[in-house]
Amino acid sequence: MLATPLLFASLVSQAATTSSNNEAEGFQCPDFPEATISLSYGSRYKDDSKSRSELDKEANAAVNKALGPSDKFIQILARLADKAQKKTSQREDIVRCAIGAIHHWAEADSFSEIDSLTANLSYASRVGGIAIAYAQFKALIPQEQEEPTDEVTSVGQLQLLEETDPQDTEEETKKASAEASDDLNESESQAKKNTVQLPEEYREDTKTIEHWLAGLGDSIIHFWETDGPxxxxxxxxxxxxxxxxxxxxxxxxxxxxxxxxxxxxxxxxxxxxxxxxxxxxxxxxxxxxxxxxxxxxxxxxxxxxxxxxxxxxxxxxxxxxxxxxxxxxxxxxxxxxxxxxxxxxxxxxxxxxxxxxxxxxxxxxxxxxxxxxxxxxxxxxxxxxxxxxxxxxxxxxxxxxxxxxxxxxxxxx
Missing domain, CATH: 1.50.10.100 (Chondroitin AC/alginate lyase)
Structure with a gap:
């Protein structure tokens, strides 16, 4: 297994900065394993074990060592995802930390060199673990939405008027509009409460991450469609x-x-x-x-x-x-x-x-x-x-x- 020589010093110093409203102990971005670029290993099992039920101790240890960094990476991300849900005052720092770490693995083109059949068979579960963790962090980032145009606004008003009983008074119509506006404001307020505001650079990072994940998805499907036993x-x-x-x-x-x-x-x-x-x-x-x-x-x-x-x-x-x-x-x-x-x-x-x-x-x-x-x-x-x-x-x-x-x-x- 090869790993990038890049360290996370700058990432940690950037992501670990806590907001003024954070809890007293603050949030410390953890040390992450170096990105796994290449995987190449044989079976965990003895060559003569047709049912693949007799472990080869040395081979098993070699596989665990090769997969160790990616497994550790996933475990840290999963814990951070859980913490981000519960520690609302630390949520922004946690999301920055995690997105930065996953972006590092994406920029390093992790899992781009899968050089053995056994590695191809088993690395997808690690990709899945990272993808699931990323999806949980992404859900905490407000997504860009198009600003409503005057035309959309006017259409909405027309729909409201069309659905209003002609016998309704002007006061009732205004009341209905106000209630609808209150519901929308409450929904937006709840959304803001559950999400974090990140600098634009983090939005760019998510694009890099998703491009990387989509590429890995293509590679995984290609393997199973062409070389899967x-x-x-x-x-x-x-x-x-x-x-x-x-x-x-x-x-x-x-x-x-x-x-x-x-x-x-x-x-x-x-x-x-x-x-x-x-x-x-x-x-x-x-x-x-x-x-x-x-x-x-x-x-x-x-x-x-x-x-x-x-x-x-x-x-x-x-x-x-x-x-x-x-x-x-x-x-x-x-x-x-x-x-x-x-x-x-x-x-x-x-x-x-x-x-x-x-x-x-x-x-x-x-x-x-x-x-x-x-x-x-x-x-x-x-x-x-x-x-x-x-x-x-x-x-x-x-x-x-x-x-x-x-x-x-x-x-x-």
């Missing part, structure tokens, strides 16, 4: 690529990206067994259940994100996704359901409450898609649930935006 094209790796492409598509308003992500879900879910198991993951021996969960998580999350944008797959695939999710939950409670298929003890512990928080963070978007009071109550004591590659604090985003717990512990993966 047949089995990997139907398993969890394709699901993570789909999550990245869907988020980028939502961010840059590219419907082709969104459709490719949905088509990826269809390709994967077309393989589903009647019980909800995914055969490409059931091949993985003692890791079968682990990878079933690893495939369902990005698909459920992407589907919930699309639902927020009033987009979705056809009902047959929504039903299949729920089948896969429900099988996963049953198998967590009874791993023998998977052991019967693999003839191998599973690495996933038995019992939902025995799972690490980041492994079940996808349950929050699942509950956003389909109500399940029993499941909701079961995981309540585990909240907040976080997974940086899925978007950080999943409880805050999908369950309760007013949740103010802030446990940035080791479970934030």
């Amino acid at each position: 047949p089995m990997a094209s139907k398993n969890n790796l394709r699901a993570w690529a789909a999550l990245a492409i869907i988020q980028i598509g939502l961010t840059v308003e590219n419907e082709d990206f969104i459709e490719w992500g949905l088509e990826s879900h269809r390709v994967i879910l077309d393989t589903i067994e009647p019980d909800g198991s995914l055969p490409m993951e059931m091949r993985r021996g003692r890791y079968a259940l682990h990878y079933q969960l690893h495939a369902v998580a990005p698909m459920v999350t992407a589907t919930a994100m699309l639902q927020e944008a009033d987009k979705r797959n056809s009902q047959i695939y929504m039903d299949r996704l729920m089948m896969a999710a429900k099988f996963s939950l049953r198998a967590i409670e009874k791993p023998e359901l998977v052991e019967e298929k693999t003839d191998k003890p599973q690495t996933v512990k038995s019992g939902l409450l025995e799972q690490k928080k980041y492994q079940i963070a996808w349950l929050e978007p699942l509950l956003a898609l389909e109500e399940n009071p029993q499941l909701d109550a079961t995981i309540n004591d585990l909240r907040p649930l976080r997974n940086s590659k899925l978007g950080g604090n999943m409880t805050f985003r999908f369950h309760d935006s007013k949740n103010d717990k802030q446990d940035f512990g080791e479970n934030d993966q």
Whole structure:
């Protein structure tokens, strides 16, 4: 792995400056890892492990080392996104800090040299994590809007007059206009309260970031359409690529990206067994259940994100996704359901409450898609649930935006 020699000293000094109304302790922009430009590594698994279920310790360590900087980068961004939602007095400094860091990675053309098959299969999940974090920061920046023209204003007045009962008095008409104006002012006031005002240079930075993300989206799709291995094209790796492409598509308003992500879900879910198991993951021996969960998580999350944008797959695939999710939950409670298929003890512990928080963070978007009071109550004591590659604090985003717990512990993966 190569990394740019650029350091973040200037970025930190610029972004860490706190506003006069900030909290007493202020905000300190953290140190970010250097940008990851090139990735080239082999499989984590032993060469003779056909099911890819026997780890090679040295190879696994090499992969983790190569991906370490980008994984750390995503974790920091996810924590900052969570903090920006809750620390309103520090929000502007946090957004400046994060946008500056992502812009640095964009200008460095990060992930532009992906030089091995295995790297191509796995780096998309890191792109997705960055894209999801960026989308959360972008949502806090007021977007440019065209100023209304006199013609638009007059049309609005005409519409108001046309909709007014001829018998209404002039006073009632003025009252209705005033109420409409109050509603608009309240809406604008709320929008200003939830957003931050950034210098023009940061708006330019967002253009650079989105151009970079769109380029990575094109590269990811090209790989999967031309060089994606047949089995990997139907398993969890394709699901993570789909999550990245869907988020980028939502961010840059590219419907082709969104459709490719949905088509990826269809390709994967077309393989589903009647019980909800995914055969490409059931091949993985003692890791079968682990990878079933690893495939369902990005698909459920992407589907919930699309639902927020009033987009979705056809009902047959929504039903299949729920089948896969429900099988996963049953198998967590009874791993023998998977052991019967693999003839191998599973690495996933038995019992939902025995799972690490980041492994079940996808349950929050699942509950956003389909109500399940029993499941909701079961995981309540585990909240907040976080997974940086899925978007950080999943409880805050999908369950309760007013949740103010802030446990940035080791479970934030």
